[in-house]
Amino acid sequence: MRNLLIHILCMIIFLSCSGGSGSEGSGGELFQSKTISNVFVLDLPTGKTYSDGENIDISLDHSQIISVSGAPRLTLTIGSTTKYADYLTGDDSRTIVFRYTVQSSDQDLDGIEINSQIDLNGGSLDYTYQGEVQAASQSFSLKDSSGIIVDTALPGPEITNFIEPFNGTYAEGAELLFQVNYEADVNITGNPRLALTVGSSTTFANYSSGDGSSSVIFSYTIQAGDDDSDGIALASNSIQLNGGSIQAVSDSANANLDVSSFLDSMASVIVNTSSGITAPDQVANLSTAPTTSNTTLALSWSVPNDNGTTISSYAVQYREQGSIDWTNLSPNPSSNSTSVSGLIEGTTYEFRVAANNGLLGPWSDVETAEIFDIASLSPIAWLSATSITNGGTEPTDGDKIASWEDLSGAASAATESDPDEQPIYEEDVFNGLPAVRFDALTRSLEGTFTRVSNNGLTVFIVAKMDANNPRKCLFEFYSDNGNQNDHRGFFFTYGMNEANTNHNLDDTTFNLWTAYDTGTHTDLWENGQVIYSNNQNWQGKSTAFTGAGAYVLGDDQTSGDQFNGYIAEFLIFDNQLSTSDREKVETYLKNKWGTP
Structure with a gap:
């Protein structure tokens, strides 16, 4: 019995060691080695944006030491183009590294893609197990590679400012203007736009102007039905290219489109097309x-x-x-x-x-x-109907003017104490501006000045003579030295220092007259056009005096040439201004008063 048990035990041991005649699963597994994992595990680089010349290194880890021969590679999709990350290092190690060097033409802003199959490319990847050479698996599981961005575009012009429409309430037909300023000039193609939220609707401010400059303007015209009582907003903080482009003039680099860093609230940019009122006309x-x-x-x-x-x-x-x-x-x-x-x-x-x-x-x-600095041109008298008091409380329509303050600082105010001889201040006479009305007043406003030079005079006057009133005096200036010949004035419609030849100066509207007076001869311009040149002063009258002087407006010293009309502005300079300075003063007067 004992011998039988020993025999049975020996048979069991024999069958276990040899595997017997049974198939796998008959109990021999108790004495076999464990199965290895023939799988590569993908190891991605840190997600970031890669530019031209930078390396993207991708690793595959294996449980066994891998022998590498030839040039295996990984297949990548960058943008829509197939690229390859070539074998770099890892022979006789458990980590195989593949490298792709970004090229200048590469672009993939939503992340590269990696094919899950190793391309052996005529090479091999092997490992040795229990004395036998085994082929490593060519497949591996993918991981999210969307963070590996490729952007080789040159840095384009940055936005330096974003200017919203002026705060206000806008009606139908009004234009909302948006201005995007760049650090460099840009070229515009197509129709880039800004998406707006007006009320609950999305609309677009389309590109308007700015090609070739550093300032790009977008415009939206308010439509019927548009209403937004709490202010418009951008529906997107970036300019939409809309099939177009905004690129640097210098190198065609794509410009930055994000305006969010410069965006202010537009809560006060109100749209109201149902108010029942109409916006004013253009100024x-x-x-x-x-x-x-x-x-x-x-x-x-x-x-x-x-x-x-x-x-x-x-x-x-x-x-x-x-x-x-x-x-x-x-x-x-x-x-x-x-x-x-x-x-x-x-x-x-x-x-x-x-x-x-x-x-x-x-x-x-x-x-x-x-x-x-008009004072640098040495005015000796300067009166303007837009500043009767020179900083004080201005008169109102219909007020009599007892004192018209000088703006030059070199003359006294022009004054008149008798109310019956005081001119009238009238508002909105010409170009929306006031003027002083004279109606046959006897030696009305008078002022004084001091001359330090007798090297000629330059006189400017903006005025209007009533029609069909020739030989009337807008102003006269004279010396206080007692010499009766040291005086001269501006007679309408004759001209400066002229009283016997009618030059038919215009009496239909406000005009700007300019005169050069050498002391003995005069040049005269009407609205920049020459009326006469080097005209000898009437009866040899001279303005070549120094010292104390005076002027009278709306008449002359004789009290016989009383003026009917308006005076808006009056300047006398104690020298003959250069052509450029004369034209500069004429330009300002013309722009201000809207003279022809």
Whole structure:
């Protein structure tokens, strides 16, 4: 019995060691080695944006030491193009590294793709197990590679500013302008646009202008039914190319499109097409004028049609010529004139104005003016109907003028104590501006000045003579030295220093007259056109005096040439201005008063 048990035990051991005659699963597994994993595991580089010349290294890890021969590779899709990451290193190791070097033409902004099958490319990947060479698996599981971005486009121009429409309420037909400023000039193709949210609707401000410059303008015209009481907004913070392009002029690099860093609230850009009122017409006749300060310009403009609703204020913007950013004047003026201070002498500025009656009207045409110091041209008298008091409380329509203050600082005010001989201040006489009305007044306003040079005079006057009233005197100036020949005036329609030849000066509208007086001869211009040159002064009268002098407006010393009409502005300079300085003063007067 004992021997039988020993025999049976020996048979069991024998069968277990030899595997017997049974198939796998008959119990021999107890003595076999464990099965290895013949699988590569993908190891991706850190997700980032790769540019031209940068390397993308992709690793495959295996449980066994891999022998590499030939040039196996990984297949990549970059954009829509097939590329290959070639074998780099890893022979006789458990990690195989493949490398792709980004090329200048590569572009894939949503992440590269990796094929899950190794391309042996005529090579091999093997490992040895229990003395036998085994082929490594060529497949592997993928991982998310969308973070591996390829962008080889050259850095394009960056946005430096985004300017929203002016705060206000806009009606049907009004234009909303958006300005995107770049650090460099850009070329525009197609129709880029900005997506807007107006009320609950999405609409688009389309490209309007700016090709070849650093400032790109987008425009949207308010349509019937558009309403947004809490302010419009951008539906997207990026410019939509819409099949077009915005690229640097210098190298065609794609420009930045994201405006979010410069976006301000547009809660005050209101759209109301159902208010029942109509926005004012476009402001016209915007003009500029120097002041007694060389850092301040005066602005004035015609009052536009309010279309049935009273204009409450005006929006005024200005900028240096060549600049792309508008500055808003604050507070908004309520009348059709204002001044802009803090400017730089010798700098040319641009200005524009829009009227507001609860709805903002269209912007005026841009007016350009250079800041210059009029005092440096040595005026000896300067009167303007837009500044009767030179900083005080201005008169109102119909007021009598007892004193008209000098702006030059070199003359006294022109005064008249007798109310019966005082001229009348009238508003909105010409170009929306006031003027002083004279009606046959005897030696009305008179002032004094002092001459330090007798090297000629330059005289400017903006005025209007009543029609069919020849040989009347707008002004006369004279010496206080007692010499009866040291005087001369401006007679209508004869001219400066002329009293016997009718030159038929215009009496149909306001005009700008300029005169050069050498002391014995005179040149005269009407609205920049020559009337006469080197004309001898009447009866040898001379203006070549120095010292104390005086002037009278609306008459002469004889009290026999009383004027009927308006005087708007009057300047005398104690020298013959250069052509450029004369034209500069003429330009400012023409722009201000809207003379022909």
